[in-house]
Amino acid sequence: MTTQFFSELTVGEIVTERSFALTRDSLVRYAGASGDFNPIHYSDAVAQSVGLPGVLAHGMLTMGLAVQPVVDWIGDAGFVSDYQVRFTRPVAVDAAVGAVLTVVAKVGAVDDASARIDLTVTFNGATVLGKAQVRVSPTPATAADSPTV
Amino acid sequence: MNPELQGRVFAPTAPYLVGREKVREFARAVFATSPLSFDVQAAQAAGYSDVVAPPTFAVVIQEATLAQLLAEPDAGIDFTRVVHGDQRFTYTRPIVAGDELTATLRVASVKSLGGHSMVTAESTIVDAAGDHVVTAISTLVVRGDE
Secondary structure, X not given: OOHHHHHOOOOOOEEXXXXXXXXXXXXXXXXXXXXXXXHHHOOHHHHHHOOOOOOEOOHHHHHHHHOHHHHXXXXXXXXXXXXXXXXXXXXXXXXXXXXXXXXXXXXXXXXXXXXXXXXXXXXOOEEOEEEEEEEEOOOOOOHHHOOOO | OOHHHOOOEXXXXXXXXXXXXXXXXXXXXXXXXXXXXXXXXXXXXXXXXXXXXXXOOHHHHHHHHHHHHHHOOOOOOOHHHEEEEEEEEEEOOOOEOOOEEEEEEEEEEEEEEOOEXXXXXXXXXXXXXXXXXXXXXXXXXXXXXX
8 A cells, every 4th residue: 555545536436335134144144253142142032121122233234344444445454543433323133134334434534544434324324423533544564563662 | 431541552363264164164255356365376477475355354353353352351342232334454465375464453442433443453463574564444333321
């Protein structure tokens, strides 16, 4: 990745977008991979007992998948130097039809060496993340490549 | 929640060895398609020693520190009332398979807002050499009595 890469970006430009079809299987898979076995992410009975409409996606699953279009666009997860989100609305995953999340990634700010990519993540016509921002910049590939101090 | 938690620093977690298959498993779970997270040769061609973890993988290591916080006897945090408010990862370098990572939790702030409490937990994750890899910051909202 070169500095020219960043200088050619325009604030407001959509750099990538992608939709994700979540099912209950997706949540079970994420529970196992992440170690988050909170039953509100797989049991309707438990979710309803705490006042929820039903099983919800893990917030961290939504955060984890929402950055993937940006990773594919820049080609290297190591170029993501900072990533933050606010969880503003739950994603209820229906047992029969699942849930579709749509991610649109726009340039929020840019300078010679980095860019801030702002994500809009939508479910059922409403955004589910706030202040979802990804800082991308070319970083050293490994610690061993960093200048020694 | 106990306001005196603010500023408290917890003991470092036991070292977590990042496995190659764990990176691949996590990458599949977050719908990653980048070859660098699956294919060792692709990762090495990009300059990494092994497969590269997705940006949110650090939550797996951070989780042990949040468990410390929730289990703290004087914290007064009712797990069933905790909602994840926001999350941030700030990387010095990406996590790769083979890393041995240790996390140290510091309670950055405790605030009350209306009937709710908000605790910001900052977990600093370093490698076996003690060099910084990523800082994971979570704000947890603890709902008050209705």
